[in-house]
Amino acid sequence: MKKCIFSLVTVLTATSVVFGAQQPQAPVQTGGGVDALSLSNFGFSENINFYNLNTGNVTQFLQRVDYNFSDKLDLHLILPVYTDGSTGAGMLTLGAQYELLTSPVSFIDSVDLGLNLMLPTSSAGFGGSGVNPVLNADIGGKTPIEKLTYSTGASWEWNTNGDYLPIFGGFITYNVLDVDASLNYEIIKDLSVAANYNFWYLDSGSSLNTIGPGLKWDMCNNASFDFACDIPFEESSANDLDLVVRFGLNVKF
Secondary structure, eight states: OHHHHHHHHHHHHHHHHHHHTSSSOOOOBOTTSSBTTOGGGEEEEEEEEEEEETTEEEEEEEEEEEEEOSSSEEEEEEEEEEESSSEEEOOEEEEEEEEEEEEEETTEEEEEEEEEEEESOOOTTSSOSSOEEEEEEEEEEEOSSTTEEEEEEEEEEOOSSOEEEGGGTEEEOSOEEEEEEEEEEEEETTEEEEEEEEEEEETTSOEEEEEEEEEEEEEETTEEEEEEEEEEESOOSSOOEEEEEEEEEEEEO
């Protein structure tokens, strides 16, 4: 998988160099007026999530590539890889995030809407065989307390023919609601702590609440590292999650 990631980055780099070397040539523009072929429009993140279950542990390696299509529209591709004794790919997500509103009121910085399609590229039982649409909405902004910001969002997945969710023990066939909220406080320059909350619900009636701390370090202008720990509480039946530990590295080219 690391070789695949390296190959993808290499292809993107080579494409930028080849097109940038053609002179003279007017830059190709997107609707937002940015150079569509510039490598600076791309971002990459690698996240590792450890799910501690009563029935065994699951590790998720999450690769994500983002493309800034315009000032308000971002495109992304997400590929998860799971291992629980067996190893395989999960469902490939192709999606778009659009900034619908910018600072509509003093305490809201942005309102985003997103559409994702989860494609059946899974193996070893780590996903379904259909296309699952996902809609999401996200809001972020400031609070009256200096250096304290918030974010919240919700998503709904229409499960057409199965998906793999470690927090519910593995393969599921139900529609999924996810609601999240976070408070972030910058304790010193480039270092912030967070309090995170998540609510998961299956339309079978199963649900799960988690809460836990987070940490984010902006190592430089285009790279950051984050850590989070999700502790479950008020679990419904058919759920055996004990703990989730998350690590992430995000790079903007």
